[in-house]
Amino acid sequence: MLIYVPAAAVFLLFCIKVARERRKVGNAVLLGLSLVFVLAGSLLLLAERRPELARNISLALAAVVTLGIVTLVSFLLVNGVGMVRREGFGLGNLLSLLSGAGLVVLLGLVAAAVAVRDPFLTAAAAATAAVAGYAGFLFLCFLGYALVYGRLPLNRxxxxxxxxxxxxxxxxxxPPLLAQRLERGRAMHEKITxxxxxxxxxxxxxxxTDEQLPESHAMAAYLVDRGFPATSVAREDRxxxxxxxxRFSRKIMEEACPGYRCVIVTSNYHVLRAAVTARREGVRGNVVGSRTAxxxxxxAAIREFVALSxxxxxxxxxxxxxxxLGGAVLYLLH
Incomplete structure (x- = not known):
């Protein structure tokens, strides 16, 4: 089964990279590429043995992808409207709505290129679709690896x-989102204890600038008021x-215990970016996530992906x- 060698090689590299350092974005890309190679290899193998079935499956996959994009657009628009109603008109709250609107524009551009058959419009649609496909692939890699990372075992x-x-x-x-983080932090503390x-x-x-006290002080008060021992809490308030x-938490840990290990708690959508940031900041520890509405x-997931990008x-x-540039070449060769 030589056709699966590329997929196996990339997946083996993924496993090696994760074993060495799980907090890298490159791991997400390797996982995504291995799955792409598996799918491509399967279709090529099927095309050799049963061409008609391979063609039908390819058409079915194309139909599923098209339906999936339309469904995704609808979901993003509906979710975006709901997000704005609940959370207000902040840029971060508009990302779902803006992503849905961007996909609508892309679909309109592709439809216009197919209908008009203008060389420039076709090249522009192809280039735009390629950029969107690249971003979509990375986003799926981000989601997939975030799911995998969240299930990897932690240091005991x-x-x-x-x-x-x-x-x-x-x-x-x-607020409720921060309370979920604190409750997960308390649970991790009890588990380690x-x-x-x-x-x-x-x-x-x-x-x-809009807060009356440092977040860490309110967080500590939340825990202590619910029975957590005050002697087991430290505040990083800068x-x-x-x-x-x-960075500042690392300094506290290094001063108290130079050979420390830690567990970092954040919201589930923020886990992968927090892990990548922890690696870049030299923090010795991995990240777990708490539930999000x-x-x-x-x-929130789109915002994290944009930040990593x-x-x-x-x-x-x-x-x-x-x-x-590929789109420009396509136009020049027409």
């Missing part, structure tokens, strides 16, 4: 549990971003420029 021993802040309601109140450990729970979050959450998850902007800009 940890000296710290770090809970990342996410903002306060009315300047002083822990039950195994004989003595971890410290670090609540991480500074004071925003950070205003995920990078600073992890279903309506909030799509826009910006982190690796050089690679992504180069790929997009290459795809756009």
């Amino acid at each position: 021993k940890a000296d710290f549990v770090v809970v990342l802040g996410s903002g306060l309601t009315d300047g002083s109140t822990v 039950a195994r004989g450990g003595h971890p410290v729970l670090i609540v991480s979050g500074g004071q925003g 950070s205003t971003s995920t990078e600073q959450n992890l 279903p309506y909030f998850w799509p826009s 910006v982190t690796y902007w050089r690679t992504n800009v180069a790929m997009c420029l290459a795809l756009l």
Whole structure:
């Protein structure tokens, strides 16, 4: 079965990379490529043995993809409207709606190119579709690997549990999303303690311009008010971003225990980006996620994907420029 050698080779490389360092975006791409090679190999093998069946399956897959895109557009638009109604008109809250609108424009451009058959319009549609396909592939890789990462086993021993802040309601109140993180952090602390450990729970979050106190102080008060021992809580109260959450928490951990290991707690949509950031900041620990309200998850996941894409902007800009150049070549060769 030589046709599956590329898929097997890429998947083996994926396994090696994960074993060495699971907190890399490249792992997500390798996993996605291995699945693509499996699908391509299966279709090629079927085309050799049963060409008619292979053609029918290819048509069925094309129909499923088309239906899936239309369904996705509808879902993103509906979810986007609901997100704006619940959370307001912030840019992060508009991402689901904007993504749906962008796909509508793309579908319209492709339909116009097919109908008009203008060389320039066809090349523009092809290039735009290629860029969108590239982004879509990366997004699926992001979702798939985030799911895998969240199920990888954690180190059974940890000296710290770090809970990342996410903002306060009315300047002083822990909102439901942050409460979920704190409850997951408490659960991880209890689990490690039950195994004989003595971890410290670090609540991480500074004071925003619209907040009456640092997030970490409100987070600590939330835990203590619900029976968590105050002596097991440490506050990191200077950070205003995920990078600073992890950087400043690392300093606290290094000063208290130079050879520390930790577990980082955040929301499930934020797990992979937090893990990548932890690696880049030199934090020795992996990330677990807490539950998020279903309506909030799509826009949040898109926001995380955009943030990761910006982190690796050089690679992504180069790929997009290459795809756009391909569209220009297609137009010149027409």
